[in-house]
Amino acid sequence: MLEKKKGRITSTGVFLPDNRITNQYLEQKVDTSDEWIVTRTGIKERRVLQEDWASSDMAIESAREALEKAELAPEDLDLIILATATPDHLVPSTACIVQSRLGATNAAAFDINAGCSGFVYGLVVGEQFLENGIYTNILVIGVDALSRITDWEDRSTCVLFGDGAGSVILQPHENSKGFMAVNLLSNGDGAEHLMVPAGGSRMPANDNTVKNKKHFVHMNGNEVFKFAVNVVEEVTFSLLNQAGLKAEDLTYLFLHQANLRIIEAARKKLGVEKERLPVNIERFGNMSAASIPVSLHEVVNSGNLNRGDLIAMVAFGAGLTCGGVLLEW
Numbered sequence: 001m002l003e004k005k006k007g008r009i010t011s012t013g014v015f016l017p018d019n020r021i022t023n024q025y026l027e028q029k030v031d032t033s034d035e036w037i038v039t040r041t042g043i044k045e046r047r048v049l050q051e052d053w054a055s056s057d058m059a060i061e062s063a064r065e066a067l068e069k070a071e072l073a074p075e076d077l078d079l080i081i082l083a084t085a086t087p088d089h090l091v092p093s094t095a096c097i098v099q100s101r102l103g104a105t106n107a108a109a110f111d112i113n114a115g116c117s118g119f120v121y122g123l124v125v126g127e128q129f130l131e132n133g134i135y136t137n138i139l140v141i142g143v144d145a146l147s148r149i150t151d152w153e154d155r156s157t158c159v160l161f162g163d164g165a166g167s168v169i170l171q172p173h174e175n176s177k178g179f180m181a182v183n184l185l186s187n188g189d190g191a192e193h194l195m196v197p198a199g200g201s202r203m204p205a206n207d208n209t210v211k212n213k214k215h216f217v218h219m220n221g222n223e224v225f226k227f228a229v230n231v232v233e234e235v236t237f238s239l240l241n242q243a244g245l246k247a248e249d250l251t252y253l254f255l256h257q258a259n260l261r262i263i264e265a266a267r268k269k270l271g272v273e274k275e276r277l278p279v280n281i282e283r284f285g286n287m288s289a290a291s292i293p294v295s296l297h298e299v300v301n302s303g304n305l306n307r308g309d310l311i312a313m314v315a316f317g318a319g320l321t322c323g324g325v326l327l328e329w
Contacts, residue, residue: 005130005131005133005172005173005174006130006131006172006173006174006176006177006178006179007126007127007130007131007138007170007171007172007173007176007178007179008170008171008172008173008176008178008327008328008329009168009169009170009296009327009329010070010169010170010171010173011066011067011069011070011168011169012065012066012069012166012167012168012169012293012296012297012300012301013061013062013063013064013065013066013067013068013069013166013167013168013297014062014065014164014165014166014167014290014293014294014297015058015059015061015062015065015164015165016047016163016164016165016284016294017047017048017049017050017053017058017163017164018047018050019047019048019049019050020045020046020047020048021045021046021047021048021162022044022045023037023038023043023044023045023159026155026158026159029152029153029158030152030153030154030155030158030159031155032155032159037159038282040259040261041159041160041259041260041261041281041285042259042260042261042263042279042281042282043159043160043260043281043282043285043286044282044283045282045283045284045285046161046162046163046284046285047162047163047164047284047285047287048147048162048163049145049147049148049163053145054088054145054148055084055086055087055088055094055143055144055145055165056088056094056097056098056101056143058143058145058163058164058165058290059082059084059094059098059141059143059165059167060098060101060102061165062141062143062165062166062167062293063080063098063102063139063141063167064102065167066139066167066168066169067102067139067169069169070137070169070171072137072169074102074103074104074105074107075103075104075105075106076106076137077102077104077106077107077137077138077139078106078107078108078129078134078135078136078137078138079107079108079109079126079129079135079137079138079139080095080098080099080102080104080107080108080109080110080138080139080141081095081109081110081112081122081125081126081138081139081140081141082094082095082098082109082110082111082112082122082140082141082143083111083112083113083114083118083119083121083122083140083141083142083143083289084111084112084113084118084141084142084143084144084288084289085113085115085116085118085144085146085149085196085288085289085317085318086143086144086145086146086148086149086288087111087113090199090200093109093110093111094111094143095109095110095111095141096109096110098141104139107139112125114289114317114318114319114321114323115194115288115289115317115318115319115320115321116256116258116286116288116289116291116315116316116317116318116321117184117256117289117315117316117317117319117321117322117323118142118288118289118315118317119140119141119142119166119289119290119291119292119293119313119315120184120292120313120314120315120323120324120325121184121321121323122140122141122142122289123140123168123170123179123313123325124179124182124184124323124325126138126140126170127170127178127179127182127325130170130171130172130178131178131179133172136171136172137169137170137171138169138170138171139167139168139169139170140167140168140169140170140293141165141166141167141293142165142166142167142288142289142290142291142292142293143164143165143166143289143290144163144164144165144287144288144289144290145163146161146162146163146217146286146287146288147161147162147163149196149215149216149217150216150217151213151216151217154213154216156219156221157216157217157218157219159285160258160259160285160286161217161285161286161287161288162284162285162286162287163287163290164284164287164290164291164294165290165293165294166290166292166293166294166296166297167293168293168296176328177327177328178327178328179325179326179327180242180243180310180326180327180328181238181239181240181242181243181324181325181326182239182323182324182325182326183235183238183239183242183322183323183324184321184322184323184324185231185234185235185321185322185323186319186320186321186322187227187319187320187321188319188320190223190224190227190319190320191318191319191320192220193219193220193223193224193227193320194217194218194219194220194224194317194318194319194320195217195218195318196214196215196216196217196218197209197214197215197218198214198215199214199215224320225259225261225262227316227320227322228258228259228262228266228316228322229262229265229266229269231316231322232255232262232266232314232316232322233266233269233270234322235314235322235323235324236253236266236270236312236314236324237270238324239312239314239324239325239326240312240326242326243326245310245326247270247271247272248271249310250272250276250310250311250312251276251305251309251310251311251329252276252277252278252299252305252309252311252312253267253270253272253276253277253311253312253314254277254278254292254295254296254299254311254312254313254314255267255277255292255314255315256286256291256292256314256315256316256317257279257280257281257284257285257286257287257291257292257295258281258286258291258316258317259281259286260279260281260282263277263279263281278295278298278299280294280295280298288317289317291315292313292315296311296313305329306329307329308328308329309328309329310326310327310328310329311326311327311329312324312325312326312327313325
């Protein structure tokens with residue numbers, strides 16, 4: 001029987017495109033204003049990928065940083081889990097492209113698509129392989145190039161999204177409490193509220209799907225907002241209850257950066273102080289699966305996260321999905 005082990009995150013890495021799209025730039029493209037965008041979303045600018053790059057390029061750069069910090073070579077990896085809603089291709093998986101270009105010759109690789117919740121889902125899946133003693137060095141990547149599926153003439157969505165990638169290394173550790181609680185939720189009844197209608201088997205690409213912009217994100221913002229505010233509170237309290245903890249026991253709560261109003265509503269309901277809930281949406285917008293690992297990386301680099309600290313990560317997204325993890329750093 002394989003030995004049960006506890007896993008922890010041992011390093012992080014990110015990649016953010018250099019190109020910044022400001023609200024002032026969008027004012028020139030669609031009927032909107034900086035004041036309107038900031039008031040309703042909290043976003044001031046977002047990063048957009050250069051034309052000749054794809055999700056795999058960002059993923060590789062973030063992975064290399066995480067590997068270097070963990071003092072691992074690519075061939076040391078046992079498994080690569082890549083969370084994305086914007087794969088390079090429908091087939092093969094973007095994880096396999098990353099595996100090849102990294103030189104991770106000993107790693108299995110696969111993609112997860114849980115929308116903006118994807119990174120948290122990836123962490124939970126990776127942790128199972130660690131706890132069961134199957135793998136030792138696991139790379140989990142959250143990456144999205146949402147600019148590729150954004151209709152830049154739709155003012156309700158083009159102001160929201162940005163591109164980026166974040167990676168972490170998971171490894172077993174004897175003295176860590178590891179992942180203390182997990183909670184994954186799905187509500188497929190809300191699938192229609194956030195989707196790219198065409199490009200799959202239900203609506204294959206043709207002249208009409210392209211003409212009618214069916215390959216871009218379509219979102220019912222009000223329904224997603226209501227789902228997010230309620231489910232973030234539910235999942236976070238579930239994590240704390242599983243571990244016998246209260247919100248004040250958390251060193252940090254990392255929430256998906258989709259909308260500042262959602263973040264603030266959840267923060268107040270949960271009773272978490274601003275300094276314990278990192279916010280970077282004003283600089284990056286909604287980066288989907290990359291949102292939480294980028295936020296985590298920024299706090300790690302600030303030197304304000306120490307071994308033994310308790311952190312929770314909670315995300316929500318297309319599906320509709322929500323996922324949360326509580327772990328000891």
